Amino acid sequence: MIACLERFVPENEVESREAVEASVMCKTLDLQGTIESPAAADRDFGGLYSRRPLAVIRPSGADDVARVIAASLSTTLTVAARGNGHSINGQAMVDRGLIINMRSTENNHFKLRKINDSTYVDVSGGALWEDVLKRCVEEYGMAPRSWTDYLGLTVGGTLSNAGVSGQTFRYGPQTANIAELEVVTGRGEVVICSEKKNSELFFSVLGGLGQFGIITRARVLVQSAPDMVRWIRVVYSEFDEFTRDAEFLVTRQSGGESFDYVEGFVFVNSDDPVNGWPSVSLNPNQRFDSAHLPGNSDSVLYCLELALHYNNSDKPSAVDTVVKRFLGQLGFIKKLKFQVDLSYVDFLLRVKRAEEQAKANGNWESPHPWLNMFVAKADIKEFDEEIFKKILTNGVGGPMLIYPLLRSKWDNRTSEVIPNEDIFYIIALLRFTSPAPSGLEVDKLVSQNRQIVDHCSRNRFDYKLYMPNYKTQEEWKEHFGGKWERFVQMKACYDPMAILAPGQKIFGRMRNSSCNS
Ligand code: FAD
Numbered sequence: 001m002i003a004c005l006e007r008f009v010p011e012n013e014v015e016s017r018e019a020v021e022a023s024v025m026c027k028t029l030d031l032q033g034t035i036e037s038p039a040a041a042d043r044d045f046g047g048l049y050s051r052r053p054l055a056v057i058r059p060s061g062a063d064d065v066a067r068v069i070a071a072s073l074s075t076t077l078t079v080a081a082r083g084n085g086h087s088i089n090g091q092a093m094v095d096r097g098l099i100i101n102m103r104s105t106e107n108n109h110f111k112l113r114k115i116n117d118s119t120y121v122d123v124s125g126g127a128l129w130e131d132v133l134k135r136c137v138e139e140y141g142m143a144p145r146s147w148t149d150y151l152g153l154t155v156g157g158t159l160s161n162a163g164v165s166g167q168t169f170r171y172g173p174q175t176a177n178i179a180e181l182e183v184v185t186g187r188g189e190v191v192i193c194s195e196k197k198n199s200e201l202f203f204s205v206l207g208g209l210g211q212f213g214i215i216t217r218a219r220v221l222v223q224s225a226p227d228m229v230r231w232i233r234v235v236y237s238e239f240d241e242f243t244r245d246a247e248f249l250v251t252r253q254s255g256g257e258s259f260d261y262v263e264g265f266v267f268v269n270s271d272d273p274v275n276g277w278p279s280v281s282l283n284p285n286q287r288f289d290s291a292h293l294p295g296n297s298d299s300v301l302y303c304l305e306l307a308l309h310y311n312n313s314d315k316p317s318a319v320d321t322v323v324k325r326f327l328g329q330l331g332f333i334k335k336l337k338f339q340v341d342l343s344y345v346d347f348l349l350r351v352k353r354a355e356e357q358a359k360a361n362g363n364w365e366s367p368h369p370w371l372n373m374f375v376a377k378a379d380i381k382e383f384d385e386e387i388f389k390k391i392l393t394n395g396v397g398g399p400m401l402i403y404p405l406l407r408s409k410w411d412n413r414t415s416e417v418i419p420n421e422d423i424f425y426i427i428a429l430l431r432f433t434s435p436a437p438s439g440l441e442v443d444k445l446v447s448q449n450r451q452i453v454d455h456c457s458r459n460r461f462d463y464k465l466y467m468p469n470y471k472t473q474e475e476w477k478e479h480f481g482g483k484w485e486r487f488v489q490m491k492a493c494y495d496p497m498a499i500l501a502p503g504q505k506i507f508g509r510m511r512n513s514s515c516n517s
Contacts, residue, residue, distance in 0.1 A: 018096045021075040022054040029067050032060035033104055041099040046088030047367035048442070051095045051503070056082075058104035062182060062190045062216040065100055069214070069499060070188025072098065078502040078509050081214040083157025084128065088370045089469040091209070092157070093503040100214065102126030102156055109217045112140050120179055121222050125156030125215035133348055136222060143225035143344070146171040149263075149401075150351040156215035160501075161467050162207050162416050164405070164426055166261035166307065169250035172409035175206040175416065177221045183213035186495025190216070199413075204490040207416030209468075210501030211487070212494040226309035229260075229347040230323055233280055234304050235336035237294050239384045242302035243404070245330045247377070247423055249306070250404050259326060261307035264403040266388050268395045269293070269301050274432075275395025282340040292335040299393045302402075304332065307347060362435030367442045371429040371449040376421035376462035377404070383427070383461070387452055392429070396445075401428040415487060417480055419462040426466065476506050 026035070036056045043050055054077070059065045065081075072079050078097035085092055093099075105126040113120045119142060123132050129144075130151035136143050147165045148158055159181075163174025171177055180194040183205055191213070193202035204212045236242040242264065249262045269290075270276040277288035280303055293301070308326070310319045327337070358364035375383050380402075392400060407422050418424060429452075431445055456463045470476050477484045491498065491507060498507040 016096070018075075018077060019054055021077055022098060025071045025075055025077070026055065026057075029071055031057065031064045031067060033058045033064045036101065038099075041082050041085065041093070041101060043085070044088065044090060044092060045086040045368055046090070046370065047365070048088065048369060048446070049090035049093065051090060051093040053080075053094045053099045054096055056099040056101050058101050061105055061108055062184055065184040065214050065216060066188050066190050068098060068100060069184060069186060072499050073188060073497055076509060076511060077499070079499050080501050080503055081125075081156060081210055083126065083154030083160075084152060086153050086157065087503075088368060088467065089503075091467070091469070091501070091503045095502070097502065102154060102214070102216075103128075105216065106131065106154075110135060112136075112142065112222075113219065115179070118179075119222050120219045122217055122219050123155050124217060125154065125159075125182075127155050129153055129155065129158065130349060130352065132220070133345060137225045137345055140222075141225055142222040143348075144174070144177060144220050145223050146174045146177045147348060148174070150355070151348060152352070152355065155218050155220070156210075159206060159215055159218060160208060160210045162410075164466070166263040166305065166403070168405050168409065169262055169403075170258075170260070170409070172411070173207075173416070174220075175414055176409060176411050178206065178218055179221060180219035181205060181215055182217035183215055185213040186497065186500045194219075200490060201494060203411070203413040204415055204487070204494065206411075206414040208487075208490075209415070209504045209506065211415075211504065211506060212490055212500070214500070226260075226344050227312045228310050228341060229344050230308045230310065230319060230339060230341050231282060231347055231350075232259075232306045232308075232323070232327070232337065232339040233282060234306070234327070234330065234332035234338075235280065235288075235293075236302040236304070236332050237297040239302060239381065241331045242304065243377075243380060245332070246304055246404050248329070249304075249326075250406060251423075257326075259306040260309045261305075262403060263305040263401065265303050265305065266300050266384075266392075266400040266402055267303060268393065269297055269299055272395065274397055279399075280336075280338065282338045286338050288336065288338075292333055294333075298389060300388050304330070305403075309344065358432065363432045366433045366435050366437055368433070369431050369442060369445040369449060371427075371431075371452060372466040373427050373453070373456070374405070374418050374424050374464045374466055375427055375456065376419035377423040377425065378421055379456070379459075379461040379463065380425050382459065383425075383456075386455060391448065391452060396429045396431040398430040398432040399428070401426065401430065415480075415483065415490075417464050417483055419464060421462055424462075428466075471505050473506070 041056045042052045080094045082092045105124045108124040109122045111122045268275040497510045
């Protein structure tokens, strides 16, 4: 193992204190896993920052993770779990510390479990959700209830944030669909936790930005997977009508009286192929005919994106009837409706096709200065007026998502922070830049994000950043608000040396072991 490490620690760094510590430490560990090049983890999807770790460890399981953390306690090293590195602002990076690449554990644990009246699947914290989907459907005909839009993300990575998509209005975020976790804490201890057992750790870890432990296994609630999905998009020119219908759909959920998936997005009122009308239709045969738009339409338009699950045994006419009934209650522009039928798995993997396209164009690898936030219903109209209609009139080179979520579906005991209002919106500005953007161009987009957040702060919006990125503890304190004190207490309890996830920039590494249990 040490031979591997020496090969990967850059020569000019071998003499540094941390490099020596890392090398001595790894020499004494009898890991089952392997070591890979630091270059494998010095970037993330955001492409805005680069930090070179001293080594990247590919653990074989929780025991390896525990050994690395326990050994790091007596050094000055920090340790970050890396899921699939899809963070934007270096959250899964370490500067001169150790990365634990959780993907090496992706096949561990997979097993269906029936407990009382519920069914769960045990999965590794390093598994990609797309693999969880495929295995669950293929092997058991079951599937998790709550998803993210894109499934090339790890279980541990999304559970450290929340995990949000068009099913969240009904089932809550992914974190609300977990019955049990296996976690390696910042003390190097492997702990099983749940609502009933070690519950403080369980709830702290969910949405905990990797601060309390590394998730090595999650028990995820599953349900019967449908065969098919009718995927529908309907267009609005008026923001008020768009939000009224979106809120109607997410609040009307008893007795299956709504769609199974509700999202929405803003697009530019132009023929721009990326940001405008052509981005709306669901297949190449469906053309967006702008002649149907009212003459007084503004610079941006709105689209509700809906999906209804059904099975191959359902009569097509019955599916048509339900869809017609649900859509009949909505006030969209009747001639601007698009729909397609596809398998449930293909629907959930829909963003993978966009990924393949972006990879072919070269803009998957280019920087992504994304901004994700939650904004309360009370402030959403002004957000539209001031941000979408004035600042983002030309789009962001990718989707501008906006759809309502319900506070009641989030568990207040987790570390997640959301606005106070019952209904709040997720806003996701998923910026794509050209393959070789100038630094200036990227800086401009980052400062536009800042301008948007500043506007929300100045005007006292009830908002929270999702996948937050702050640099000072004062900012973090404000972000967590009433949950900050507990967050600090739990950190002292489960990661007293502040070894874990330094890329979040919440706590500085403690230099001595004055902090005892
Ligand atoms: P990483 O970026 O590798 O890690 C994120 C943080 O979690 C780091 O601090 C890391 O140290 C920590 N971490 C990683 N693994 C573990 C673990 N096992 N235990 C403890 N801590 C860990 N989010 C949504 O909610 N909904 C979406 O629809 C959605 N779509 C996305 C689409 C794309 C194309 C991208 C790039 C991101 C999207 N995200 C979405 C955001 C995503 O949830 C975050 O990027 C998240 O961090 C997951 O990415 P990851 O698995 O690559 O984790």
